[in-house]
Amino acid sequence: MADKLLDASQPFDVPLLDATVAAFYGTGSADERAAAERILRQLQEHPDTWTHVVAILQNSQNLNTKFFALQVLEGVIKYRWNALPLEQQEGIKNYISDLIVQLSSNGVSFRRERLYVNKLNVILVQVLKHEWPARWPAFISDLVSAAKSSETLCENCMSILKLLSEEVFDFSRGEMTQSKIKELKNHLFSEFKLIHELCLYVLSMAQHPELIKATLATLHAFLSWIPLGYIFETPLLDTILKLFPVVAYRNLALKCLTEVAGLSFGEMYDSQFVKLYTAFVVPLQLVLPPCTHIPEAYSTGSNEDQAFIQNLALFFTSFFKAHISVLESTPANQAALLMGLEYLIGISYVDDTEVFKVCLDYWNSLVCDLFQSECNRENPAAAAMGLQVPMVGGMVDGIGAQFSHRKQIYVYPLSQLRLLMISRMAKPEEVLIVEDENGNIVRETMKDNDVLVQYKIMRETLIYLSHLDHEDTEHQMLTKLNKQLSGEEWSWNTLNTLCWAIGSISGSMVEDQENRFLVTVIRDLLNLCEITKGKDNKAVIASNIMYVVGQYPRFLRAHWKFLKTVVNKLFEFMHETHPGVQDMACDTFLKIVQKCRRKFVILQVGETEPFVCELLKGLPTTIVDLENHQIHSFYEAVGFMIQAEADPHRRDEYLQKLMELPNQRWAEIIGQARQSVDYLKDQEVIRSILNILQNVQ
Numbered sequence: 001m002a003d004k005l006l007d008a009s010q011p012f013d014v015p016l017l018d019a020t021v022a023a024f025y026g027t028g029s030a031d032e033r034a035a036a037e038r039i040l041r042q043l044q045e046h047p048d049t050w051t052h053v054v055a056i057l058q059n060s061q062n063l064n065t066k067f068f069a070l071q072v073l074e075g076v077i078k079y080r081w082n083a084l085p086l087e088q089q090e091g092i093k094n095y096i097s098d099l100i101v102q103l104s105s106n107g108v109s110f111r112r113e114r115l116y117v118n119k120l121n122v123i124l125v126q127v128l129k130h131e132w133p134a135r136w137p138a139f140i141s142d143l144v145s146a147a148k149s150s151e152t153l154c155e156n157c158m159s160i161l162k163l164l165s166e167e168v169f170d171f172s173r174g175e176m177t178q179s180k181i182k183e184l185k186n187h188l189f190s191e192f193k194l195i196h197e198l199c200l201y202v203l204s205m206a207q208h209p210e211l212i213k214a215t216l217a218t219l220h221a222f223l224s225w226i227p228l229g230y231i232f233e234t235p236l237l238d239t240i241l242k243l244f245p246v247v248a249y250r251n252l253a254l255k256c257l258t259e260v261a262g263l264s265f266g267e268m269y270d271s272q273f274v275k276l277y278t279a280f281v282v283p284l285q286l287v288l289p290p291c292t293h294i295p296e297a298y299s300t301g302s303n304e305d306q307a308f309i310q311n312l313a314l315f316f317t318s319f320f321k322a323h324i325s326v327l328e329s330t331p332a333n334q335a336a337l338l339m340g341l342e343y344l345i346g347i348s349y350v351d352d353t354e355v356f357k358v359c360l361d362y363w364n365s366l367v368c369d370l371f372q373s374e375c376n377r378e379n380p381a382a383a384a385m386g387l388q389v390p391m392v393g394g395m396v397d398g399i400g401a402q403f404s405h406r407k408q409i410y411v412y413p414l415s416q417l418r419l420l421m422i423s424r425m426a427k428p429e430e431v432l433i434v435e436d437e438n439g440n441i442v443r444e445t446m447k448d449n450d451v452l453v454q455y456k457i458m459r460e461t462l463i464y465l466s467h468l469d470h471e472d473t474e475h476q477m478l479t480k481l482n483k484q485l486s487g488e489e490w491s492w493n494t495l496n497t498l499c500w501a502i503g504s505i506s507g508s509m510v511e512d513q514e515n516r517f518l519v520t521v522i523r524d525l526l527n528l529c530e531i532t533k534g535k536d537n538k539a540v541i542a543s544n545i546m547y548v549v550g551q552y553p554r555f556l557r558a559h560w561k562f563l564k565t566v567v568n569k570l571f572e573f574m575h576e577t578h579p580g581v582q583d584m585a586c587d588t589f590l591k592i593v594q595k596c597r598r599k600f601v602i603l604q605v606g607e608t609e610p611f612v613c614e615l616l617k618g619l620p621t622t623i624v625d626l627e628n629h630q631i632h633s634f635y636e637a638v639g640f641m642i643q644a645e646a647d648p649h650r651r652d653e654y655l656q657k658l659m660e661l662p663n664q665r666w667a668e669i670i671g672q673a674r675q676s677v678d679y680l681k682d683q684e685v686i687r688s689i690l691n692i693l694q695n696v697q
Contacts, residue, residue, distance in 0.1 A: 216252035499544035503551035553595035
């Protein structure tokens with residue numbers, strides 16, 4: 001019956017279309033929905049369906065049917081507008097405009113039909129992209145005049161202006177030619193005075209919350225491109241700042257201020273940006289008192305509260321990236337700057353990945369900038385040539401004693417930032433033992449690429465922080481470690497993040513300081529392993545010991561006895577059957593051997609033979625509890641050792657001993673195969689052959 005809708009010889013049946021749309025969105029059978037979908041698709045593709053849109057909008061009782069009709073009309077406007085006769089274009093333009101005015105002028109109908117009106121606004125903006133300004137030059141002035149007739153109509157006019165701005169500046173690429181985009185932008189610029197006056201009037205005089213919200217949302221869309229004079233040479237910013245403390249407008253006002261904070265146009269408006277920032281932190285202290293525990297406020301707050309903290313992070317990071325140097329200029333500005341940094345540190349502890357990413361991105365850029373400015377101060381010749389000074393361990397030690405004026409400003413925030421980075425350090429790739437959602441320690445089965453990217457950024461940030469003040473970095477880490485030993489802060493997560501942070505700064509200290517620091521860390525971790533009960537706890541500590549020692553090859557190469565102790569400890573861990581411990585022991589052993597291979601094949605002071613000889617003698621015992629893939633990793637590590645032996649005769653001798661076990665198994669298999677070829681078809685035998693070949697490889 002619905003096929004009647006496709007018959008152009010009969011009057012268009014709107015109730016039948018309603019029934020068809022209802023069948024498509026209803027809970028009927030799959031066949032009914034498929035039939036309805038076929039009819040609707042054919043209607044949408046029919047070139048004359050749009051001529052029934054007015055009848056559908058006037059007579060349909062189903063909102064989904066109205067949306068279907070508007071979708072058809074939108075397609076015609078987008079792709080066939082210029083092919084329509086002029087009178088039809090005018091008819092569509094006038095009908096949509098009148099319908100919007102009719103629905104928006106009445107507060108009850110406007111709220112009830114809000115989704116419908118929003119779609120009509122989208123249709124109107126699509127028309128404007130063709131008609132304005134050439135064939136509809138008075139559109140902006142007409143819209144502003146209409147906005148003054150009622151509050152709900154004004155609210156909807158704001159929505160239309162916001163859509164227009166977004167279409168021209170954000171979504172225009174691919175839909176309009178460059179010349180058309182340029183034309184629309186120029187007309188928006190030239191007529192923005194009218195829009196600006198309307199926005200200011202509404203924000204100053206309106207009492208209706210929804211209208212003020214719509215106006216702020218519209219301003220937010222405009223602020224990235226309007227001439228700065230409209231922002232700084234009018235009462236606009238003061239008006240927005242007055243609205244900021246009001247709960248209903250807080251987030252939208254903050255978004256507008258954030259948009260302004262990220263603008264940068266030389267030094268002309270520096271004093272205005274300082275005025276904006278200092279005027280903002282005053283009401284902020286009332287909205288969010290400095291003593292507030294921000295992570296707790298975020299976790300217990302409403303969606304609006306959480307959005308506010310997210311927006312606050314964006315405001316501070318945007319402002320500091322563009323204008324922090326201006327805030328460093330005077331003691332009064334510095335006090336406001338430090339307050340903002342304190343807020344940002346608090347926000348950085350919020351347990352939300354996206355919020356933390358915003359903060360981390362800024363912290364990384366700040367410490368990089370501070371480090372480069374310190375290096376340029378120490379090495380002005382390189383700075384004058386535009387050279388970036390590379391990070392070398394201990395190169396800025398001299399700066400630690402005599403802080404530059406700029407660095408002195410940030411001493412306390414940077415100390416807090418070190419603690420933040422240590423407390424929230426992401427998991428590095430080498431760590432294979434993790435805590436699952438049930439609180440159990442298990443072997444990781446998949447890599448989390450987001451976490452690895454975050455680790456790299458945090459590692460770089462912490463290395464810069466270490467270069468800027470080695471003493472404070474060491475103090476923060478050892479204090480946290482002492483709290484682990486005392487039980488004051490004992491937890492798997494706290495220990496993990498601490499050890500990942502310790503491992504990440506390898507090479508950032510001068511060698512003597514690094515040696516002293518690492519000896520203290522390993523000693524305390526071994527003591528912690530001794531005094532802590534429980535296999536899970538010991539597995540966590542063991543994985544952290546392995547990670548830390550694997551990150552400091554320079555220390556291991558310089559201290560043979562320590563290196564030998566570490567390797568023997570890894571051999572012990574290879575007998576530990578807790579998930580992940582053996583994998584991590586084998587991986588760490590391979591990593592250490594790759595970086596210290598020569599140390600294992602030369603005769604060390606106090607030893608009777610090279611370590612590789614001792615290792616080969618105890619090889620069967622060492623690998624007895626390992627899985628095949630772990631044995632492959634172990635053999636690869638020993639292969640690197642043997643490769644470092646310069647004497648060919650000894651190298652062959654070591655290789656012979658290394659391959660004794662695989663050769664014995666190979667001889668057994670060949671012996672059995674000589675008696676019966678079917679022996680080679682056994683699955684276990686095939687696996688043994690593959691393992692031998694992989695070891696040889």
